[in-house]
Amino acid sequence: MNKEFLMIKVGLILGIAGACRTDELVNLTVDDIQDVGSSLIVKIPNTKTKIPGIFVVTDVGNMLELFRKYLSLRPPNVKHKRLFLYYKAGKCSSQPVGKNTMGKIPSVVASYSAVTEDAGVAITTIKPHAGWKSTTVAEGYVENSIENKTKIANQVLVGTTTSAITKTVNVS
Structure with a gap:
């Protein structure tokens, strides 16, 4: 399955983990x-x-393994630094x-997945993670540390992508 969908899996992992927009993924x-x-620490310089x-x-x-596998397939003669x-x-x-190929990732994943459950992650967790503006003043006080981002990443990835990625990985 990785032979066909590895780039899609890595795009899904990074897209969900960072609440990334299509152009943010394209420009990584x-x-x-x-x-x-x-873990991976990912910086999005232009939002x-x-x-x-x-x-x-x-x-x-196996999210890190998937990322590392994809990165290892990068040809040595690539003259630019774009990830995807x-x-x-x-x-x-x-x-x-x-952008068009990257933008199709959610529909490709959805065609293999029947995930309909709420991930159970509170908006106060998602909003600062995604860089969204206010709902209440309290949301502005969420700590912006690597430790907090690691905790949020675990909540988001376990709740949202584990079943979607597992289903995509297991489709033959």
Whole structure:
């Protein structure tokens, strides 16, 4: 299944973990991601809100393994640093993935998934994670540390993507 959907899985993982917009994923570079062993620290330098974002992807399921596998397929002759490359039959080309391809990820995943449950993550957790503006003043006081982002990443990824990614991984 990774032979066909590895790029989609990595896009889904990063997109959900960071509440990323399509253009934020398209513009991610290999330099924006720091692999610290037990997690990834991802920086989004250019956001719609003009406030750089940062989020953490923890090793829930095999998410880090999927990311590392995808990164290892990067051809040595790629002259740009964009993370997402065109992927087919288990190989990456040097051509970067565009906004339209990235934007289709949710519909591809939805075609293999029947996830309808609420993830159980409170809006006060999601809003600062996603960089959204107010609902109440209290939401502005959520700590913006790597530790807090790791906790949020675990909540978001376990509640939302584990079943979707597992179903996508297990589809033959």
